[in-house]
Amino acid sequence: xxxxxxxxxxxxMHEAGKILAEIHRQIAKLIAPGITTHExxxxxxxxMKQYGATPEQKGYKGYQFATCASINDVICHGFPKKEKxxxxxxxxxxxxxxxxxxxxxxxxxxxxxxxxxxxxxLLRVTKESMYKGIExxxxxxxxxxxxxxIQAYAEAEGFSVVRDFIGHGIGQEMxxxxxxxxxxxxxxxxxxxxxxxxxxxxMLNVGTxxxxxDSDGWTARTRDGKLSAQYEHxxxxxxxxxxxxxxx
Numbered sequence: 001x002x003x004x005x006x007x008x009x010x011x012x013m014h015e016a017g018k019i020l021a022e023i024h025r026q027i028a029k030l031i032a033p034g035i036t037t038h039e040x041x042x043x044x045x046x047x048m049k050q051y052g053a054t055p056e057q058k059g060y061k062g063y064q065f066a067t068c069a070s071i072n073d074v075i076c077h078g079f080p081k082k083e084k085x086x087x088x089x090x091x092x093x094x095x096x097x098x099x100x101x102x103x104x105x106x107x108x109x110x111x112x113x114x115x116x117x118x119x120x121x122l123l124r125v126t127k128e129s130m131y132k133g134i135e136x137x138x139x140x141x142x143x144x145x146x147x148x149x150i151q152a153y154a155e156a157e158g159f160s161v162v163r164d165f166i167g168h169g170i171g172q173e174m175x176x177x178x179x180x181x182x183x184x185x186x187x188x189x190x191x192x193x194x195x196x197x198x199x200x201x202x203m204l205n206v207g208t209x210x211x212x213x214d215s216d217g218w219t220a221r222t223r224d225g226k227l228s229a230q231y232e233h234x235x236x237x238x239x240x241x242x243x244x245x246x247x248x
Contacts, residue, residue, distance in 0.1 A: 001177055002169060002176070002177045002178050002190065002193075002196060003169065003171055003176055003177075004193065004194075004195035004196060005171060005195050005196070005197050005236065006195070009102065009171070010195075010197060010236045010243075010245070012099070012100065012102040013102045013103065013104055013170075013171070013197060013234065013236070013245050014104075014236075014243070014245045015099055015102075016053065016097045016098065016099035016102050016103060016104035016245075017097070017104035017106070017234055017244075017245035017246040017247070019047075019048065019051045019053050019097050019099060019104075020095065020096075020097040020104045020105075020106050020246050021106065021246050021247050022047075022051075023044050023047045023048065023095070023097075024093070024106065024108045026043070026047060027040055027043065027044065027093055027108075027110075028108070028110065030043065031085070031091070031110045031111075031112055032085075032112065032113065033084070033085055033086055033087040033089075033112055033113045034084050034085065035084065035085055036080075036081060036082050036083060036084055036085065037067075037069035037071070037078075037080040037081050037085070037091065037093075038080045038081055038082045040067065040069065040080065040093060041065050041066050041067045041069060041080035042066075044066050044067050044093070044095060045058070045066035045067075048066065048097060051099075052099065052100075053097045053098060053099045054097075054098045055067070055095060055096070055097070055098070056096035056097065056098040056103055056174055057095060057096050057174075060174065063218065064079075065079060065080050066095060067080060067093050067094060067095045068080075068092075068093070068094040068095070068107075069081070069091060069092070069093055069094075070091065070092040070094070070219075070228070070230070071085070071089055071090070071091045072089055072090060072091075072227055072228075073221050073222045073225050073226060073227060073228060074092075074219055074220065074221050074228065075162055075164075075165065075203050075205070075211050075220040075221060075222060075228040075230070076092070076094065076107075076165055076203060076220050076230060077218040077219055077220055078092075078218075078219050079216065079218065079219060085112045086112065086113075087112060087113035087114055088112065088113060088114060088115050088116065088119070089112040089113075089115075090109055090110065090111055090112065090115060090119050090122070090123060090227060090229060091109070091110050091112060092107050092108070092109040092110075092228075092229060092230045093107065093108060093110065094106075094107035094230070094232065095107075096174055101172055102171070102172060103170050103171065103172065103173075103174060103234075104170075104234045104245055104246050105170055105174070105199050105201075105232060105234050105246070106199075106232050106233055106234060106246035107201060107230045107231060107232035108231060108232075109123050109126060109127070109229040109230055109231060111123060118206060118227070119227055121157070122159060122204060122206055122227055122228075122229045123229050125153070125154060125157045125159055125204060126154075126159075126202060126203075126204040126229040126230060126231050127231045128153065129150045129153050129154045129161075129182075129202045129204060129231075130150070130200055130201070130202050130231040130232070130233065132149045132150055132152075132153045133146040133147070133149050133150040133182070133200045133202065134146075134200055134233065134235055134242055134244065135149065136148075136149045137192060137198075137200065137235055137237060137242040138192065138237070138241055138242065139192055139193060139194050139237060139238075139239060140191070140192065141191075141192045142186070142187055142188055142189045142190065142191055142192065143178055143179075143180055143181075143188070143189035143190050143192065144184055144185055144186050144187055144188030144189040145186045145187065145192075146180060146192075146200060147180070147181045147182055147183055147184040147186075147188075147189070148183075148184060148185060148186040149186075150182045150183070150200075150202045151182060151183040151184065154182075154202065154204050159204040159205060159206065160204065160205045160206075160207065160208060160209035161182050161183045161202060161203070161204060161205075161209055162182070162202075162203035162204070162205060162209050162211065162228070163181075163183060163209055164211055164220065165201075165203060165220070166179055166180055166181045166182060166201075167179070167180030167181075167182070167198055167199040167200045167201045167232070168180060168198060168199055169196070169197065169198045169199075170197055170198060170199055170234055171197060176198075177190075178190045178196070178198060180198050180199065180200060180201075182200075182201075182202040182203070192237055193237065194237055194238060194239050195236075195237065196236070196237040197234065197235070197236045197237070197245070198234070198235065199232055199233065199234050199235070200232065200233060200235060201230060201231070201232030201233075202230065202231065203228055203229070203230040204228065204229055204230075205222050205226060205227070205228045206222075206226040206227045206228075207222060207224040207225075207226035208222065208223055208224050208226075210222075210223040210224075211223055232246075233245070233246045233247065234246045
């Protein structure tokens, strides 16, 4: 069941989203060779607490961290680690902020120092594919229009689109309906209506879209070991178009 949000509820989620966006901006200042994703995780959790928010991921199905930190060939759900990031790495930091019971979810991918031309293109195209999807998230379209816009752009640029992880509705629960794939034909799926709130979070790979899960049961990697990147925003559907709740 898709839960339609009121304007007041969307505003509450927007407040959570502003905190999340600010934390990402602060993390962006820290990203450099030598820092660890464990340090970034602790920094993010500390900032959430300063803003009166909590990390929704921590404790979710036993997950122990405030963020997911996915480096190079890790698609998503990577554990923060104490190994130092190296020049040329790429890393995705994904987090869900809970502010007074309302949630916002956003992932940003970062270049560490000087990255390869291939990695730089991957980051740029992944981010742009997310915005291509957001452009289609308007009243009267279908979820498939969002999905198709992402896949068409990403594949035209030579990257593959992960199938195993998708966007989702969000509100007072981290995962609600509708499900939002980042691939598939247009004009399919639920009709997009005013008051819907969901994430758009494409994960693009340099090689195959196929993945494997590490023995920890969480960390998803590209099956061929090639690079992966992700960008994610939480958006709300209004009569005047989508509002990105995880931007200020």
